[in-house]
Amino acid sequence: MLSAYNIIAKKRDGLELSEEEIKWFINGLISGDIGNYQMTALLMAIYLNGFNTKETAALTDAMLYSGETLSFNVTGVVDKHSTGGIGDKTSFILAPIAQACGVYVPMIAGRGLGHTGGTVDKIESIEGFKTSLSLKEFQKMLEDHGLVLIGQTGEIAPADKIIYGLRDVTATIDSIPLITASIMSKKLAEGAQGIVMDIKVGNGAFMKSKSQAKKLAKSIRQTGLRFDRNMMTVLSDMNQPLGDAVGNSLEIIESIETLKGKGPKDLTDLSLHLAGGMIYLAGKAKTHTAGIRKAKEVLKSGAALQSFKEMIERQGGNPAVVEDYSLLPQASHHHVVAAPRSGFITKIEATRIGLHCVSLGGGRKKAEDKIDFGVGFSFHKKVGQKVKEGEPILTIHHNENQRDLALKISDEMLSKDIKIGRQKPAKIPNLIYETETSWSQK
Amino acid sequence: MLSAYNIIAKKRDGLELSEEEIKWFINGLISGDIGNYQMTALLMAIYLNGFNTKETAALTDAMLYSGETLSFNVTGVVDKHSTGGIGDKTSFILAPIAQACGVYVPMIAGRGLGHTGGTVDKIESIEGFKTSLSLKEFQKMLEDHGLVLIGQTGEIAPADKIIYGLRDVTATIDSIPLITASIMSKKLAEGAQGIVMDIKVGNGAFMKSKSQAKKLAKSIRQTGLRFDRNMMTVLSDMNQPLGDAVGNSLEIIESIETLKGKGPKDLTDLSLHLAGGMIYLAGKAKTHTAGIRKAKEVLKSGAALQSFKEMIERQGGNPAVVEDYSLLPQASHHHVVAAPRSGFITKIEATRIGLHCVSLGGGRKKAEDKIDFGVGFSFHKKVGQKVKEGEPILTIHHNENQRDLALKISDEMLSKDIKIGRQKPAKIPNLIYETETSWSQK
Numbered sequence: 001m002l003s004a005y006n007i008i009a010k011k012r013d014g015l016e017l018s019e020e021e022i023k024w025f026i027n028g029l030i031s032g033d034i035g036n037y038q039m040t041a042l043l044m045a046i047y048l049n050g051f052n053t054k055e056t057a058a059l060t061d062a063m064l065y066s067g068e069t070l071s072f073n074v075t076g077v078v079d080k081h082s083t084g085g086i087g088d089k090t091s092f093i094l095a096p097i098a099q100a101c102g103v104y105v106p107m108i109a110g111r112g113l114g115h116t117g118g119t120v121d122k123i124e125s126i127e128g129f130k131t132s133l134s135l136k137e138f139q140k141m142l143e144d145h146g147l148v149l150i151g152q153t154g155e156i157a158p159a160d161k162i163i164y165g166l167r168d169v170t171a172t173i174d175s176i177p178l179i180t181a182s183i184m185s186k187k188l189a190e191g192a193q194g195i196v197m198d199i200k201v202g203n204g205a206f207m208k209s210k211s212q213a214k215k216l217a218k219s220i221r222q223t224g225l226r227f228d229r230n231m232m233t234v235l236s237d238m239n240q241p242l243g244d245a246v247g248n249s250l251e252i253i254e255s256i257e258t259l260k261g262k263g264p265k266d267l268t269d270l271s272l273h274l275a276g277g278m279i280y281l282a283g284k285a286k287t288h289t290a291g292i293r294k295a296k297e298v299l300k301s302g303a304a305l306q307s308f309k310e311m312i313e314r315q316g317g318n319p320a321v322v323e324d325y326s327l328l329p330q331a332s333h334h335h336v337v338a339a340p341r342s343g344f345i346t347k348i349e350a351t352r353i354g355l356h357c358v359s360l361g362g363g364r365k366k367a368e369d370k371i372d373f374g375v376g377f378s379f380h381k382k383v384g385q386k387v388k389e390g391e392p393i394l395t396i397h398h399n400e401n402q403r404d405l406a407l408k409i410s411d412e413m414l415s416k417d418i419k420i421g422r423q424k425p426a427k428i429p430n431l432i433y434e435t436e437t438s439w440s441q442k
Numbered sequence: 443m444l445s446a447y448n449i450i451a452k453k454r455d456g457l458e459l460s461e462e463e464i465k466w467f468i469n470g471l472i473s474g475d476i477g478n479y480q481m482t483a484l485l486m487a488i489y490l491n492g493f494n495t496k497e498t499a500a501l502t503d504a505m506l507y508s509g510e511t512l513s514f515n516v517t518g519v520v521d522k523h524s525t526g527g528i529g530d531k532t533s534f535i536l537a538p539i540a541q542a543c544g545v546y547v548p549m550i551a552g553r554g555l556g557h558t559g560g561t562v563d564k565i566e567s568i569e570g571f572k573t574s575l576s577l578k579e580f581q582k583m584l585e586d587h588g589l590v591l592i593g594q595t596g597e598i599a600p601a602d603k604i605i606y607g608l609r610d611v612t613a614t615i616d617s618i619p620l621i622t623a624s625i626m627s628k629k630l631a632e633g634a635q636g637i638v639m640d641i642k643v644g645n646g647a648f649m650k651s652k653s654q655a656k657k658l659a660k661s662i663r664q665t666g667l668r669f670d671r672n673m674m675t676v677l678s679d680m681n682q683p684l685g686d687a688v689g690n691s692l693e694i695i696e697s698i699e700t701l702k703g704k705g706p707k708d709l710t711d712l713s714l715h716l717a718g719g720m721i722y723l724a725g726k727a728k729t730h731t732a733g734i735r736k737a738k739e740v741l742k743s744g745a746a747l748q749s750f751k752e753m754i755e756r757q758g759g760n761p762a763v764v765e766d767y768s769l770l771p772q773a774s775h776h777h778v779v780a781a782p783r784s785g786f787i788t789k790i791e792a793t794r795i796g797l798h799c800v801s802l803g804g805g806r807k808k809a810e811d812k813i814d815f816g817v818g819f820s821f822h823k824k825v826g827q828k829v830k831e832g833e834p835i836l837t838i839h840h841n842e843n844q845r846d847l848a849l850k851i852s853d854e855m856l857s858k859d860i861k862i863g864r865q866k867p868a869k870i871p872n873l874i875y876e877t878e879t880s881w882s883q884k
Contacts, residue, residue, distance in 0.1 A: 009613035012489065036479040041612035044486035047454065170483035171451035 004028065004038045011045040019058040026062035026159050036166055043163070043172040051177035056219060057226040059177070063185035066159035068135060070106075070191035074143050076282035077104040078230075079192035080274055081183060083207065083216075084116040085200040086350040086357075087241030090267065091119050091149070092255035094275035096307035099147040100298035101275075101291075103282040106142045107149040108156065108190050112363045112371075115204075115354030117248065120151040121363075125249035125328055125373040129317035147311050157185040174206060180219040184227075194230035194281030196274055201433065202239035204350020210235065210433060221438045228440040232277040232288075235433040236270055240348040240383045243267035247362045247376015247397060249328040256322050259305040266382075266431050272296060273432055280437070288437065329373035331397035335406040339387040340414055347419035348383055356409045356417075360398055375399065384428035393418060446470065446480045453487040461500040468504035468601055478608055485605070485614040493619035498661060499668040501619065505627035508601035510577060512548075512633035516585050518724035519546040520672075521634035522716055523625060525649065525658075526558040527642040528792040528799075529683030532709065533561050533591070534697035536717035538749035541589040542740035543717075543733075545724040548584045549591040550598065550632050554805045554813070557646075557796030559690065562593040563805075567691035567770055567815040571759035589753050599627040616648065622661040626669075636672035636723030638716055639663075643875065644681035646792020652677065652875060663880045670882045674719040674730075677875040678712055682790040682825045685709035689804045689818015689839060691770040698764050701747040708824075708873050714738060715874055722879070730879065771815035773839035777848040781829040782856055789861035790825055798851045798859075802840055817841065826870035835860060 002024045011017055025042065028034035051059065078098065082088055095105045109131075112118035120131050131151040133141065141148040154161065160182050167173045167182075187195050197220050199213050200206070207213040217233035224231035243264045245254040257263050258271065276285070276292030285291035298304045309319040321327045357363055361372030379394045381387050394413075398406045444466045453459055467484065470476035493501065520540065524530055537547045551573075554560035562573050573593040575583065583590040596603065602624050609615045609624075629637050639662050641655050642648070649655040659675035666673035678684075685706045687696040699705050700713065718727070718734030727733035740746045751761040763769045799805055803814035821836045823829050836855075840848045 005611060005613050008486075012486065012613050035611070036477070037482040037608055038612055040479040041482040041486045041614065044450075044454065044483045045490070048487070048490045166479055169447060169477070170480055171447050171454050172483065 004034050008042050014049045017055055022058040023062040030066055030159055040166050040170045047172045047175045053222045056177040056180050057223050059181040060184045060223055063157050063159040063181055064189050067157050068155040069189045072191050074104050077192050078194040078278040078282045080196040081187055082198040083200050085238035086204045086354040087243050087246045089251040089255045090271045093258050093271035097275040097295045097298055097304040098278040100303040100307045101279045101294045102284045103278050104146045110152055115351050121371050122248045122251050125252045126317040126321055130315050156189045160185050176216050176219050180223050184223045188227050196232045196277040198234050198236055200238035201235055202237055205238035225438050228442045230281045230440050231438045234435050237429040237431050239429045241350050241353055244379045246357050248373040250376040253325050259308055331374040332400055333398050335396040336392045337394050337410045339389055339391050339393055342389045343420040343422050344424045345381050345383050345385050346421040346425045349417040352417040446476045450484050456491045459497055464500040465504040472508055472601055482608050482612045489614045489617045495664045498619040498622050499665050501623040502626045502665055505599050505601040505623055506631050509599050510597040511631045514633050516546050519634050520636035520720040520724045522638040523629055524640040525642050527680035528646045528796040529685050529688045531693040531697045532713045535700050535713035539717040539737045539740055539746040540720040542745040542749045543721045543736045544726045545720050546584055546588045552594055557793050563813050564690045564693050567694045568759040568763050572757050598631045602627050618658050618661050622665050626665045630669050638674045638719040640676050640678055642680035643677055644679055647680035667880050670884045672723045672882050673880045676877050679871040679873050681871045683792050683795055686821040688799050690815040692818040695767050701750055773816040774842055775840050777838040778834045779836050779852045781831055781833050781835055784831045785862040785864050786866045787823050787825050787827050788863040788867045791859040794859040
């Protein structure tokens with residue numbers, strides 16, 4: 001007979017759990033027959049003793065079917081997901097690019113909590129943009145127009161919400177099988193036929209080391225394949241913010257600039273790489289390289305920018321923001337952080353930058369916190385670049401009552417978070433470390 | 443700053459927790475600031491990554507001071523605790539023996555749950571025996587008379603009750619530091635100056651192997667020393683029931699018989715060994731051997747039996763039970779389990795015997811179950827003894843409506859729980875494997 005006790009004891013002793021046991025446990029959690037205190041004991045046992053591919057797939061499956069699942073009446077539906085980083089706004093760029101190339105892009109995105117920002121918070125910088133559609137509206141909009149962006153809904157994988165909440169307070173976040181099941185249960189429920197997974201590596205990411213990130217990438221591909229999805233995993237750098245802007249409306253502006261072909265190189269390159277992957281997985285290009293080529297074309301032609309404008313309009317926002325940034329919330333004050341000496345930028349602690357943004361009000365400490373869309377940072381220098389004494393490294397965008405806070409952040413950045421060395425750093429982080437593709441056999 | 447998350451993460455990563463962290467966590471659990479779901483994650487991390495002596499002492503301390511603590515105005519206060527086994531009724535024998543030798547014996551005992559019986563349930567076979575005194579009454583009775591036996595109270599180490607409840611449903615019972623802290627927090631709060639710990643080893647005990655039991659013994663001695671207690675640990679066999687009787691009033695009768703010098707050899711020997719240890723720790727004998735000699739004297743003289751009678755009278759029971767067993771609850775029916783073939787008893791699965799006693803109503807499946815005092819088993823043969831076909835191995839004591847159940851138990855015992863071999867077993871379990879004493883330096 002199945003019992004919570006025996007299932008916990010089995011994993012505690014390092015044994016493999018059966019599919020039946022895992023599903024029974026998750027169903028019990030949802031129904032309330034199994035207590036949160038039993039789930040967290042199991043989570044810690046999984047964290048310490050691991051889950052193999054089969055167990056991870058069973059957990060994913062149980063979480064996936066804990067709620068609604070979508071499937072679309074069109075083919076070529078490909079989504080992208082990122083494990084989260086500072087200044088990561090690729091979604092706003094790659095989604096219109098992919099859509100302009102004929103890919104159907106169903107985005108169900110998250111809000112920010114802790115040091116990373118949220119895609120949904122950022123797009124809500126555009127007044128009126130509606131991120132809370134019903135799943136029916138979402139499906140129709142996708143099938144009719146090929147691009148839609150909404151926030152997470154309780155109907156999709158509710159088990160993940162419960163389990164994530166428990167992991168968050170019991171130090172069991174950082175486990176490859178649990179991360180895999182959390183991400184994949186949502187992405188699979190959302191009905192994408194192909195998934196491009198951008199796995200961030202570095203001081204601003206969950207995955208601090210390449211070897212850990214590679215393991216997560218493999219686990220995600222393997223799980224996707226078990227559910228007959230075409231999978232691409234990309235390991236990309238998060239040892240400094242991506243692009244130059246950090247902060248909600250600042251990142252929207254930078255995304256539009258990038259769609260206009262005037263974005264920072266790292267952000268543009270990564271967006272094209274990921275969009276190219278989506279185009280490839282959707283069958284709209286024969287190779288990843290051909291996909292990237294197509295992505296470049298629609299960026300250059302303005303078709304991607306046009307796609308973004310149309311999405312804004314469909315979802316209730318004012319598409320004129322694309323031409324007039326004054327329609328977006330902007331902080332009233334600026335504080336320039338200048339280099340205290342000449343040299344080279346050798347390090348920018350991305351996580352700390354994210355936390356400073358939260359302290360300005362640009363992110364949430366608690367789930368109920370309100371976001372201040374206008375605050376944030378514009379970087380003028382990145383790792384490896386030369387800087388002269390007195391030259392601006394970044395600008396802090398803050399409100400009038402935050403002068404002291406801005407000064408404090410500036411001091412902390414210069415004393416702790418941003419390092420200036422005499423020599424050009426020997427190793428400047430690559431933007432993209434690895435790309436792997438796995439095709440479903442179906 | 444202390445946080446539940448960081449403390450869990452530290453133990454998850456196999457690091458040592460500070461005394462401050464452990465106390466803060468347990469206090470948070472008691473106050474409700476830390477959720478049960480966080481406690482169970484930490485418990486699993488402790489189960490898998492361990493606790494060293496220092497951490498175990500800190501946990502014991504935090505649990506100990508979660509409630510009332512006693513201290514007595516007399517010296518020579520020594521308690522005994524057993525990790526639990528089937529047919530273990532030594533308390534009723536060794537406590538009067540020790541008291542008759544001048545030891546003060548404050549017993550706060552448990553009720554039965556699962557396969558083992560409880561000392562408090564057994565003594566309650568004696569009608570009117572009051573096991574729920576206030577701690578003040580308990581202290582006065584001990585100081586005035588040197589012997590008192592009560593049930594566990596919520597005032598002593600309430601943290602243990604919460605934590606034990608959580609361990610019980612999350613497969614984290616079987617951890618040496620957690621067992622140590624659970625036992626020692628209660629025993630230390632109860633104010634004994636010396637503690638004799640009877641650690642059971644074998645198929646009917648928590649500790650299945652001698653090596654595990656030795657580790658627990660060491661952990662308990664070390665923790666006791668940290669709190670300046672004199673400690674004796676005894677490893678004793680639990681590969682078959684102790685003595686011949688299993689069941690509440692049957693065990694009281696056997697205890698009285700033993701106090702009259704007519705008890706089974708194993709029960710008598712272990713009781714004298716443990717009582718001798720208490721006498722030694724209390725400073726009433728120069729060596730353990732001398733303590734055992736004194737114990738034998740008061741058993742022989744009848745002083746121990748007299749002490750037991752006086753305790754019964756003080757605590758509201760009828761001391762005439764000692765002469766007239768018909769005053770105790772007795773089952774109306776008997777079913778004799780006879781040997782299906784001649785040979786030697788090679789095995790008696792003690793845990794299974796305990797579970798059969800529970801199924802007759804002699805124990806509890808749930809905390810709210812009522813006990814039937816009269817039911818149980820009387821063994822006529824033990825491991826290593828010769829048996830002829832048709833000869834009684836044991837008698838089942840049951841009620842009228844339990845004829846079918848008795849037959850079923852008899853069948854299961856003969857087919858599964860009691861093994862009869864052709865040859866005398868090469869290894870007959872020793873009764874006592876190891877005795878270690880540690881003296882406080884204070």
